Amino acid sequence: MYDVVIIGAGVVGSAIARELSKYQLKILLAEKSYDVSNGATKANSAIVHAGYDPLPGTLMARFNVRGNQLFPELCKKLSVPFRQIGSLVLAFDEDDMEKVETLYQRGVANGVPQQEILERQQILDLEPNINPEVKKALWCGTAGVVSPYELAIALCENAYINGTEIELNCEVLGIKKAEGCYELETTKKTVRSKLVINAAGIYADRINNWVSAIRFFIKPVKGQYMLLNKTTGDLARHVIFQCPTRLGKGVLVTPTVYGNTLIGPDAQDVRDKTDTSINDQKWDYIKKTALKSFPEIPFEKTIKTFAGLRAEADTNDFIIGEAEDAPNFINVAGIKSPGLTSSPAIAEHVCKMVLKKFNQTELRPDFQPFRQSPMLEYMDRETGRKLKETDPAYGKIICKCEQISEGEIRDAVSRFPRAVTKDGVKRRVRAGMGPCQGRRCGAEVDRILSEQREAAGTQNAVKKGG
Numbered sequence: 001m002y003d004v005v006i007i008g009a010g011v012v013g014s015a016i017a018r019e020l021s022k023y024q025l026k027i028l029l030a031e032k033s034y035d036v037s038n039g040a041t042k043a044n045s046a047i048v049h050a051g052y053d054p055l056p057g058t059l060m061a062r063f064n065v066r067g068n069q070l071f072p073e074l075c076k077k078l079s080v081p082f083r084q085i086g087s088l089v090l091a092f093d094e095d096d097m098e099k100v101e102t103l104y105q106r107g108v109a110n111g112v113p114q115q116e117i118l119e120r121q122q123i124l125d126l127e128p129n130i131n132p133e134v135k136k137a138l139w140c141g142t143a144g145v146v147s148p149y150e151l152a153i154a155l156c157e158n159a160y161i162n163g164t165e166i167e168l169n170c171e172v173l174g175i176k177k178a179e180g181c182y183e184l185e186t187t188k189k190t191v192r193s194k195l196v197i198n199a200a201g202i203y204a205d206r207i208n209n210w211v212s213a214i215r216f217f218i219k220p221v222k223g224q225y226m227l228l229n230k231t232t233g234d235l236a237r238h239v240i241f242q243c244p245t246r247l248g249k250g251v252l253v254t255p256t257v258y259g260n261t262l263i264g265p266d267a268q269d270v271r272d273k274t275d276t277s278i279n280d281q282k283w284d285y286i287k288k289t290a291l292k293s294f295p296e297i298p299f300e301k302t303i304k305t306f307a308g309l310r311a312e313a314d315t316n317d318f319i320i321g322e323a324e325d326a327p328n329f330i331n332v333a334g335i336k337s338p339g340l341t342s343s344p345a346i347a348e349h350v351c352k353m354v355l356k357k358f359n360q361t362e363l364r365p366d367f368q369p370f371r372q373s374p375m376l377e378y379m380d381r382e383t384g385r386k387l388k389e390t391d392p393a394y395g396k397i398i399c400k401c402e403q404i405s406e407g408e409i410r411d412a413v414s415r416f417p418r419a420v421t422k423d424g425v426k427r428r429v430r431a432g433m434g435p436c437q438g439r440r441c442g443a444e445v446d447r448i449l450s451e452q453r454e455a456a457g458t459q460n461a462v463k464k465g466g
């Protein structure tokens, strides 16, 4: 019997798992995909929002602001790349200027620090490539950019090191109330748990509606993006938004944490919760909108396009709490933007709820809060230097575009949660993320993946034999 089963290893489920792993609890994180971070967490704008956008009083406002505060230390502990570069919301006319003023006031109400309304020349000094027709902008210093999938991977790895069981390829197929617990049927096994946390992203409505008569529904809203190569990295120096519309925060232009330029998203209502296809007809709108912020964008330097699905709940806010008619069943649903930003704060809050249920407050004395990145660039210098000296694989460059060595890729495919595909390798150590998108290094990455599969097979055979 588990104390807690968490359904879904996106950034939210993973953050909750890590937070709970600080305590004496038997925890299972069940993920239906072959890898963690394969839902909305792998395809979004990757912005750590400041918190001036959500309406005061909402859960989104509360968790956004607190999440933003928690990001720097969390990313440092888990060696996840994060850059607090600040954001600007541009105003081009009177109407925009009113919106910027409203956002500023919302920020004040939400408790957002480091906000200022800038005049035209101040904006041009900060962003030399911006449309000179800009009139004013809301500046906020606490916004940043992060690698969202690396964060989820790191959270899972750290939760695992601290004793959390993580089952991949483990879809929860049904939940029944049983005596003093819940019984969950999964594709791997049937498990019992005293408490269930539903962090299943766009599928969280389905899971809630199995257990609770208080139903809600989640609509997928697609947003698509273009990623430009690193030679465009100083086009935008901060996260650049235009004024929000009823469709959301709108098309942004931003440097990524690795120095590419990211442009998007739009907002497309879709019916199919698996539809992350690219609709080529939408590029005109995205490009035209982005050109209003930066009149000269080298779109020909696009190296990748992708789309993600927002989990839009019919309640229009995050749904976080115990279902009224299902004790010990906690929903963490409708986590659309700013869900990535909010994830550490949501985890903190949900953890408090769980601890209250179990009447627990004692931290595990052996909790290990740190995790080292598999990438040389983000390791502490001493560890990186030693690895390079002692293991020649760290001197053998496989991905020439991103300068990623065999040692880094080997690490990505061998430490838990292991990369089992080229995409998984890309998300852990960036091999294949450069201009050639893996065309030159793909075969070598495949070789390392199959060597790892063989090694894991041998280890399993030895274990069974023993």
Ligand SMILES: Cc1cc2nc3c(=O)[nH]c(=O)nc-3n(C[C@H](O)[C@H](O)[C@H](O)COP(=O)(O)OP(=O)(O)OC[C@H]3O[C@@H](n4cnc5c(N)ncnc54)[C@H](O)[C@@H]3O)c2cc1C
Residues within 6 Å of the ligand: 007, 008, 009, 010, 011, 012, 013, 014, 030, 031, 032, 033, 036, 037, 038, 039, 040, 041, 042, 043, 044, 045, 046, 047, 048, 049, 170, 171, 172, 173, 199, 200, 201, 202, 203, 204, 222, 223, 224, 265, 308, 309, 310, 311, 335, 336, 337, 338, 339, 340, 341, 342
């Ligand atoms: C276009 C777009 C832009 C965004 N931009 C930002 C941004 O800039 N900043 C920000 O803060 N937020 C942003 N967000 C929001 C952010 O991406 C999400 O809030 C966050 O990733 C949600 O994480 P999650 O863990 O709830 O969901 P997910 O990442 O979707 O994870 C849910 C997991 O549950 C698993 N699952 C589902 N059903 C089952 C089942 N039955 N059994 C087992 N596992 C199951 C799925 O496989 C998945 O891995 C954006 C979202 C989108 C789509």
